[in-house]
Amino acid sequence: xxxxxxxxxxxxxxTIVSAQKIEKENFDFKQIKILETTSVKSxxxxxxxxxxATTSFLETxxxxxxxxxxxxxxxxxxxxxxxxxxxxxxxxxxxTNFSQGGxxxxxxxxxxxxxxxxxxxxxxxxxxxxxxxxxxxxxVLKGMLDxxxxxxxxxxxxxxxxCSVLDAYLGEAPASFNYNGKTYTxxxxxxxLGINPDDYIELTSYSHHPxxxxxxLEVPDNWSYDGYYNLPVDDLIEVMKxxxxxxxxxxxxGDISDRGFSHKxxxxxxxxxxxxxxxDEVKDSVFVKPGKEKQITQExxxxxxxxxxxxxxxxxxxxxxxxxxxxxxxxxxxxxxGPDSNDFGGYLYMSESFVRLHTIAFMxxxxxxxxxxxxxxxx
Numbered sequence: 001x002x003x004x005x006x007x008x009x010x011x012x013x014x015t016i017v018s019a020q021k022i023e024k025e026n027f028d029f030k031q032i033k034i035l036e037t038t039s040v041k042s043x044x045x046x047x048x049x050x051x052x053a054t055t056s057f058l059e060t061x062x063x064x065x066x067x068x069x070x071x072x073x074x075x076x077x078x079x080x081x082x083x084x085x086x087x088x089x090x091x092x093x094x095x096t097n098f099s100q101g102g103x104x105x106x107x108x109x110x111x112x113x114x115x116x117x118x119x120x121x122x123x124x125x126x127x128x129x130x131x132x133x134x135x136x137x138x139x140v141l142k143g144m145l146d147x148x149x150x151x152x153x154x155x156x157x158x159x160x161x162x163c164s165v166l167d168a169y170l171g172e173a174p175a176s177f178n179y180n181g182k183t184y185t186x187x188x189x190x191x192x193l194g195i196n197p198d199d200y201i202e203l204t205s206y207s208h209h210p211x212x213x214x215x216x217l218e219v220p221d222n223w224s225y226d227g228y229y230n231l232p233v234d235d236l237i238e239v240m241k242x243x244x245x246x247x248x249x250x251x252x253x254g255d256i257s258d259r260g261f262s263h264k265x266x267x268x269x270x271x272x273x274x275x276x277x278x279x280d281e282v283k284d285s286v287f288v289k290p291g292k293e294k295q296i297t298q299e300x301x302x303x304x305x306x307x308x309x310x311x312x313x314x315x316x317x318x319x320x321x322x323x324x325x326x327x328x329x330x331x332x333x334x335x336x337x338g339p340d341s342n343d344f345g346g347y348l349y350m351s352e353s354f355v356r357l358h359t360i361a362f363m364x365x366x367x368x369x370x371x372x373x374x375x376x377x378x379x
Contacts, residue, residue, distance in 0.1 A: 026289035027267070028325035029349065034332065035249050036063045037319045038071065040346035042338030044132035047100030050221070050253075051077050052336035053315035054107040057251040057363065058195060060319065064247055067193060075124020075132070076117045076186070079170050080110040085223060086145055086162055094149045100138050101221035104251045104315060104363040108197040109224065115186030116193060121177045124170045137169040201369070201379070204228040204361040205236040207302050212376040217361060219312035228361050229377050233298050237356060240331070241321065243368035250318040251363040252333070252355075255310040260354060262287050263335060264342050268350040270294045270357055290324040296356035304357060312360045322349060331355055 038059040043052045051074045062070050081102055089098040124132065144165060148158045176185050184192070202217075209215040214227040231239070240250055259275050261268040265287035272292040273282065285291070294300075304310040320332035330349040339346045350358075366379050 026325070027349075029322040029330065031332075032321040032323060032329070033245050034320035035060060035244065035247065037249065037317070037334060038063075038069065040334060040339040041074070041336060042131070042341070043074075043336045044338075046078075046132045046134040047138075048074065048078050048102070048132075048134070049336050050102040050104060050315045051075075051081075051107055053253075053317045053334075054104045054251050054363065056317040056334060056336070057104070057249055058107070060249045060317070061195065061365065062193060064249075065194060070193070071119040073117045073119045073122040073124070075170055076114075076122045076173060077107045077110050078124065079166055079173055080114045081106050082141065082166060083159075083163065084110070084113075086141070086159070088223060089145050090149060090154060090158075094146060097220045097223040098142050098145065099221070100134055101312075102223070103202075103219075103221055103226065103312075103361075104253060105200075105202055105226045106224065108200055108363075109226075111190055111195060112197045115188070115190040116195070117174060117177060117186050117189060118179055121174055121179065122171065126169065126171050134169075137165075140165060140169075199365055199367070200363055201366045202226070202228045202361050202363045203231055203236060203239060205231050205233045205298070205301060205359070206305055207298055219360060221312050231373065231377075233296070233301055233356055235373055236359065237352065239364065239369055239373060240318070240355070240362065241329070242370050243364050244318065244321050244331075246368055248365050248368035250331075251315065252318050252331075253312060253315045253360045253362060254355070254358040255313040255360065256358070257311070257313055258309075258354075258358065260286075261350075261358075263337065263348055266342055266344040266348045268333075268348060268354045268358075270296065270351065270353040290326050290328060293328070293351060293353040294357075296353050301357060305360075310358055310360070318350075318362075328352065 038056060041052055043049055055072050055074045055077065059070055059072055062068065085098055089096060144162060148154050176183055204217055209230050211230050211232055214229050216222065216225045217228045243250055260270050267287050269286065270293050271286055272294050316336065317334040318331045319334050322330050322332055324330065329352040333348050333350050335341065335346050335348060337346060369379060
């Protein structure tokens with residue numbers, strides 16, 4: 001197994017380049033904490049940000065655990081989720097979500113059932129593909145399932161036919177494989193890595209459910225109806241900050257459709273002045289120097305969730321924290337659009353105000369939750 005030196009240099013390079021670039025544009029970021037992580041990957045033309053963010057999160061967990069550097073197969077998780085999702089879709093007679101989208105827990109659920117494989121064993125790319133593209137695949141799979149449902153009496157072989165389509169688009173999943181001179185099954189490889197799905201929890205913050213209890217988060221991509229712990233927003237942010245400072249990264253689920261999110265410029269913010277009330281001069285400056293941002297309340301979060309201003313839109317991976325020259329906190333964010341997707345190696349800085357408003361939920365190791373909050377949650 002390789003030493004961590006190369007991965008540290010690669011991971012730090014992207015964030016350092018990002019910090020240096022934005023510093024020239026007057027943000028003058030100073031790092032509070034930066035975590036060792038793996039290289040930025042690209043989800044390409046797929047709706048599988050949930051898997052890329054969570055796989056990056058787990059690779060970073062392995063580094064934190066002292067296991068070393070691994071490049072895990074995102075598409076092995078995706079393939080297994082598509083199988084589970086198909087069963088769910090048929091059992092609900094097509095009256096539930098079937099799409100490319102998902103949640104962080106989908107990866108952990110599949111690890112518990114089907115294990116893990118390395119990227120070198122299962123890339124999910126066939127017929128000479130250089131990039132992932134699931135557009136046709138998703139239409140074919142859903143059309144097939146809708147046909148089975150329309151037939152009103154599923155045959156015993158529908159699942160075999162469905163899996164053959166997955167094999168055609170993603171490749172046949174390995175029952176066993178060789179890795180670094182040893183033979184594994186996906187289950188035995190997962191046991192070797194030591195990832196325990198029960199060690200991870202998801203947290204959210206909405207006032208239409210009791211705080212410090214678990215509820216099924218009402219977003220379409222929570223197709224498995226998993227539970228999330230509900231916290232007041234101040235506690236939610238406290239968990240996020242203290243986790244990163246303690247060396248735990250965060251798999252973040254939120255909304256990036258707002259005009260304040262600019263992957264191109266490497267910044268996500270919530271300006272104090274509304275976009276429609278800004279002058280052209282101010283609009284030109286918001287992504288090149290820090291300004292005043294809105295103070296986000298629990299009520300603002302709830303309103304944005306209720307009127308669909310903030311939706312379950314995209315998952316990314318939080319790998320550090322920084323401050324701008326005015327002392328405002330930002331979360332260093334690893335996106336899954338590839339290292340060449342912006343001038344900052346595929347990273348960006350999301351302000352605390354942006355995160356307070358636009359976070360739907362996040363996943364973290366349960367040991368990262370501060371004791372007083374953990375006790376209230378019964379962890």
